[in-house]
Every structure is written in structure tokens, then in C-alpha cells.
Amino acid sequence: MLLFGMIADKAGSGELDAFATSTHALKHELEQRIPGLGTMSYAIAVDRRVVNVDTPLTGTEEIALLPPFAGG
Amino acid sequence: MNGNGTLITQMERMNADLKSKDSHKRRDIFVEGAIDPSFIAESLAKHATRHDIGGHEIFLGQVRADEQPATINGQRTIAIEYTAYKDMANEQMTAIREEAFARWPEITCLHVHHSLGTIKAGELCFMVFASAPHRQQAREAVAYVTDEVKKRLPIFGKEVFAEGGHVWKRNS
Numbered sequence: 001m002l003l004f005g006m007i008a009d010k011a012g013s014g015e016l017d018a019f020a021t022s023t024h025a026l027k028h029e030l031e032q033r034i035p036g037l038g039t040m041s042y043a044i045a046v047d048r049r050v051v052n053v054d055t056p057l058t059g060t061e062e063i064a065l066l067p068p069f070a071g072g
Numbered sequence: 073m074n075g076n077g078t079l080i081t082q083m084e085r086m087n088a089d090l091k092s093k094d095s096h097k098r099r100d101i102f103v104e105g106a107i108d109p110s111f112i113a114e115s116l117a118k119h120a121t122r123h124d125i126g127g128h129e130i131f132l133g134q135v136r137a138d139e140q141p142a143t144i145n146g147q148r149t150i151a152i153e154y155t156a157y158k159d160m161a162n163e164q165m166t167a168i169r170e171e172a173f174a175r176w177p178e179i180t181c182l183h184v185h186h187s188l189g190t191i192k193a194g195e196l197c198f199m200v201f202a203s204a205p206h207r208q209q210a211r212e213a214v215a216y217v218t219d220e221v222k223k224r225l226p227i228f229g230k231e232v233f234a235e236g237g238h239v240w241k242r243n244s
Contacts, residue, residue: 004157005228006240045226048160064157064226068242071156071186071227072133072198072218 001063005070010036018063024054030065042067101165101184102158106195107132115183115201125180125203129210131218133198135191138231140239147233151192152241157226161186168220172202175216176209184217186227 001016008014011034018033020026023044031038043050045064046057057063112130119125138149165184172182180203187197200218204210222243229241 002157004155004226005230045157045160048157048163064160066157066226067228067240069223069226070152070229070241070243071154071161071225072222072243
């Protein structure tokens with residue numbers, strides 16, 4: 001999966017191997033692994049779309065963790 | 073500072089955009105480094121052959137030297153380091169572009185560029201440029217696209233301080 005901005009900073013990398021059967025489970029796993037993630041504001045994108053509800057994952061999706069946007 | 077190479081790349085892209093009849097086509101909005109003011113002048117000049125255009129509207133984003141409150145560290149931003157989830161950002165941009173052309177069908181062209189990498193305070197990092205037969209559609213489209221880019225494109229900015237250290241920028 002892909003990590004960006006301050007999340008990549010915290011994790012020390014822009015990529016991470018993780019697997020979970022849903023975005024909710026994935027969040028739970030990542031918040032154990034990435035220091036401070038649990039208290040941060042971030043979104044999960046599945047195949048380049050932000051998902052706001054728990055979404056099933058098969059392991060083939062492109063997953064990304066997105067901290068707050070700052071374009072412009 | 074932009075070298076000539078960057079400017080030439082920007083110009084080639086603008087030429088390709090102008091030649092393309094299909095303004096909705098997906099393209100890469102990102103440029104490495106600051107947007108050169110001469111690129112904007114050249115961009116305008118390229119539209120002289122389009123006699124159906126009656127007005128241009130341009131928004132330019134410039135890196136501001138924000139000062140942190142004294143209660144944090146009182147430091148001043150000297151640059152923003154931009155990174156992006158480019159594939160998602162370009163997909164989102166295609167959607168925003170389609171929305172703009174659907175809402176303001178008179179628009180003859182719409183050009184959006186955003187910088188990546190380190191952009192110093194005072195340099196340009198963002199351009200939204202629309203042309204139309206009449207001003208109202210160009211104005212409204214630029215305002216809409218500018219706001220939507222800030223809201224929906226996964227672009228991240230690290231504000232770098234003069235004395236070292238940084239803070240992550242977030243759009244309100």
C-alpha cells in the first residue's frame with residue numbers, strides 16, 4: 001500500500017505491506033503499526049477513490065493512506 | 073528556479089493541450105518545480121489564434137511566508153515541499169474538468185498545473201486558466217476548479233522553516 005505526506009514520515013517509508021479483509025480491519029492493523037496514526041486525521045483510498053464506509057478488500061486493490069490535502 | 077528545460081516541457085504540454093480538440097482528455101497536471109511567470113505569458117500568447125475567445129480568467133497560487141504563532145515556534149515558512157498521489161490526483165482532475173465543462177459549456181479551454189518539489193516563498197505553485205467567449209463562464213469555472221482542486225486532489229505540502237523543522241500544511 002501507498003503512504004503519503006506526514007503518514008509516510010511517521011512510517012519512515014512511502015510503501016508498506018499489509019493485508020486485511022476490509023478497510024476497517026486495515027485501519028485497525030495500521031494504527032498498531034504506525035506510531036501516532038490513531039490520533040491523526042486521514043482517509044483511505046481504494047483504487048484511487050476515498051472510501052467513507054467499511055469496504056471489503058481482496059488484496060488486489062491499490063490502497064493508499066491520505067493525510068489532509070494541501071494543494072494550491 | 074526553473075531551468076529552460078522545465079519551461080520547454082511546460083510549453084510543449086500547453087501546445088499539445090491547444091492542439092487537442094478534446095479538452096476533457098486526461099493529462100498530467102504536475103510540473104516539477106515552480107511555475108515560471110514567463111510560462112504564463114507564453115500560455116496567453118498561444119491563445120491569440122483562437123478568435124472565438126473573448127476573455128481569459130487565471131488564478132495563480134503563490135507560496136506564502138506564513139509565520140507560526142509565537143506559542144508554537146514563531147518560525148517563518150521559507151518553502152513548501154509538495155508531493156502528490158499523482159494517479160489519483162490526475163483522475164480527480166479529469167472528473168473536475170468534466171464537471172466544469174458540463175456546467176460552463178462555453179469554455180473553450182481549461183489548463184491546470186500544480187507544482188511538485190520544493191517551491192520557495194514568492195514562487196508560483198498552482199495555475200488554473202480558463203478561456204471563454206464571455207467573461208462570466210471563465211470566471212465561474214476558474215473559481216470552481218480552484219476550490220475543487222484544493223478539496224479533492226491528494227496533494228501534500230510540507231512547510232519548511234528558516235531555522236529548520238517543518239509543519240504539514242492542511243487546506244481548511
